[in-house]
Amino acid sequence: MKLKLTIDPDIVPMMQAEIAAGERAVTTAMREAGAGLKSAWRGQITGAGLGTRLGNSIRLATYPKGSDSLNAAALVWSNAPVIVGAHDTGPLIRSRNGFWLAIPTPAAGKSTRGGRIAPGEWERRTGLRLRFIYRRRGPSLLVAEGRLNSKGRAVASRAETGRGLTTVPIFLLVPQVKLRKRLNLAQDAERAIDNVPGRIVAGWVEGKWP
Template sequence: MRFSASAPDVRKALSGSEVQIARSVTAGMRQVADGLKEDLRDDVRKAGFGQRLANTWRGRTFPTSGESVDAAAYVSSNAPKLIDAFDRGVTISAKGGKYLAIPTADAGVRQVSARRAKGSTGSGLTPAAWERETGVKLRFVPTRTGGVLVADAYYRRQAARFQRRKSFKAIREAGPASDRSFVVIFVLVRQAKLRKRLDIDAVAHAWAEKVPGAIAANWQA
């Protein structure tokens, strides 16, 4: 996902040399790029997604060096599909009669490194990755809306070779509770609705309106 902002034709509005105009326009557009980037990052953080996703927003100013009366600000995300999904609020459906596997808090972690994902399309935690990392087999239990994948409550301890890994939290044993013979690790559904949690257009439009003021603030007669 990308946003760009260009300076209006300021030659008529500002009286001065081409160098003076280029200097104020370029400085103003740099401020717009930085401000838009930081506000978009803040929008992600306020939505509860954390700093890692927020940092996918990057800003640049063109030209990358020197000054120009045609300077422009350019802000984009390195995770455009994810950002777009939570900006629009989309419905994700499983393909081929399969299920979407949504990890619960008892899974211990929601993501694994790309190297550990092994064959999955992203870094999201999959049942296969969970079984491989923990050494525990999951069991399917059908429900009216799909099903759940459960692990025996007495054998949830993480495999010893993974207990010190920072990217996969240790899974504690539930203990001998007579009313809890298993714990739900994944919920299986045919489709999932992602509610809209970002408002990117509002942030972008707010900064677009600030472009003339940013240029004027950097004007040196």
């Protein structure tokens, strides 16, 4: 006695179609989740007043590239991880050599490279010597004997008589600084992860039943 079993329609193409639908659903879900997280992080950074340049440091890559997969993944990161991470965690910043952090006042101006100027560069640029003043209360100071120009920057006095000469605070000296936490990137990341299963299910069903 012989029995012959035939499955109609053929189960192999059905399973292949099911796998293909799953691959599309997972890949689309990860791509959308990554794009949403990138947008959310950029929005947080610019909303915190940290500028569009830092916001645009957030990047996105999805894997595999150019094909669908049940193991698809999205990676969101920053090209400026130290700066973004500092604003995300609010760390305690200390001097590298264990002494003082020099915080420039408006009279110091900016570095020729942009950003904050260091005491050594300031002395080389102005030709003035900085003098240390210790204060028991409040930050200690690095001051210079000079005058303030029209931009409020300390410069050397041109008068031989010393007319207009004044003691100008150039740097505030503090042992450490607590950076204020301005970002909460983990919150957006957790929200993106929580939404992935729903995206996959919705995309899988839609892919099967157009």
